[in-house]
Amino acid sequence: MxxxxxxxxxxxLGYYENNCDYESIAYKRLSEDVWDVFFDNEQYGLEKTIEVKELSLEGIGTRIFSISGNDLTYETGVKRFEKWLAMQKII
Incomplete structure (x- = not known):
């Protein structure tokens, strides 16, 4: 499907601290109250750390995580993105 x-x-969603400049983009699913967050490793010259089977959108990147809820605030999204960057040892 x-x-x-x-x-x-x-x-x-952006992380701009410590001389870093990383951005991801979150899209709201039409069918449910879930936001999928995508990151393009290639854009930053980073090795892919995401499973090959994970959803990818051409020109956008690969889904790195999802957040449940109808509304997503910038603050919530950025906190999760920063946590993901740290877990991947990118920052």
């Missing part, structure tokens, strides 16, 4: 997203509901 293909995942469908509403392009009107997306959020850019």
């Amino acid at each position: 293909d995942m469908k997203y509403d392009d009107k509901y997306h959020l850019h």
Whole structure:
């Protein structure tokens, strides 16, 4: 089953501390109250640490995690993104 997203509901999440500049993008699923967050390792010259079978969107990146809820605040998204970057030893 293909995942469908509403392009009107997306959020850019960035980490800009310690001379870093990493961005991900979150898309809201049409079918449920879930936001999928995507990151493009290749854009930053980073080795992929995500499973090959994980969902990827051309030009956007690979899904790195999902957040449940109808609304996603920038603060919540950025905290989760920063945690993911740290877990992957990117920061």
